[in-house]
Amino acid sequence: MEKSSFELLSGMENSWWYRGRAAAVCSLLARTRTRLLESALDFGAGFGGMHDELSRIASQVYAFEPHEEAKRAAEKRGYARVFSSESEALGRKYNLIGLFDVVEHIEHDREFLMRAHSSLQSGGRLAITVPAFQFLWGVHDINHHHFRRYTKTSMHNILRQAGFNVEYSSYWNMTLFIPAAFMRLIGKSGEGALSMPRWLDAIFFAIIKIESLLMRWFPLPFGTSLVIIARKK
Numbered sequence: 001m002e003k004s005s006f007e008l009l010s011g012m013e014n015s016w017w018y019r020g021r022a023a024a025v026c027s028l029l030a031r032t033r034t035r036l037l038e039s040a041l042d043f044g045a046g047f048g049g050m051h052d053e054l055s056r057i058a059s060q061v062y063a064f065e066p067h068e069e070a071k072r073a074a075e076k077r078g079y080a081r082v083f084s085s086e087s088e089a090l091g092r093k094y095n096l097i098g099l100f101d102v103v104e105h106i107e108h109d110r111e112f113l114m115r116a117h118s119s120l121q122s123g124g125r126l127a128i129t130v131p132a133f134q135f136l137w138g139v140h141d142i143n144h145h146h147f148r149r150y151t152k153t154s155m156h157n158i159l160r161q162a163g164f165n166v167e168y169s170s171y172w173n174m175t176l177f178i179p180a181a182f183m184r185l186i187g188k189s190g191e192g193a194l195s196m197p198r199w200l201d202a203i204f205f206a207i208i209k210i211e212s213l214l215m216r217w218f219p220l221p222f223g224t225s226l227v228i229i230a231r232k233k
Helices: 003-012 016-031 051-055 068-075 109-118 139-143 152-161 177-185 198-215
Strands: 037-043 058-064 081-083 094-100 120-131 164-172 225-232
Touching: 016 051, 016 094, 016 120, 016 164, 016 198, 016 225, 037 051, 051 058, 058 094, 068 081, 109 120, 109 152, 120 152, 152 164, 152 225, 164 198
Parallel strands: 037 058, 037 094, 058 081, 094 120
Antiparallel strands: 120 225, 164 225
16 A cells, blocks of 8 residues: 555544444444454554444454554554564454455455455454445555455355355445545545545534444445455354
């Protein structure tokens, strides 16, 4: 990932998008009754923005983050341990592994998910978010070193091949899909939406929060991102 992209991540973890993503993940974890776990791994934790949410459902929350500046910031969040080596992080067994906008950065995604499978306890779960729809590919994906975007079908197929059963999945950020798609299709990254006046940020978050509540009852048919809960077979 470009240095500027990490700086964006650091500065915008309190924006409507990051808080909205957390709300979407927590909504699906609640629907699948994922709670009171012994351990969880936040793989690709960035600056640790998901620590508090994961701490509500797991007694011990670990993290993997290879970027040194982000790792130092994550360590201050209160993780049990922040690994800088992938092999060390996946050398343990967890009840839950969170891959929050991680898989799209990995060239051989199925093989990686198979490694994650082996690092889960029997019946353990994956919580995954990925960017949706390849036709939305644009500057943002290039700057963040993505390899691809996904649909429900493509992500479900890869997870099944890696040894998982998909328990529930939904697109999210549906309400803002059209303006986001327009920005991407005209060659803009759309990252300016992460830095806006507080009142507008609050409106955007309220929209995503409502979507997250709806997702407990039925999956949203489209959106700029996809969130999935999958269980180890």
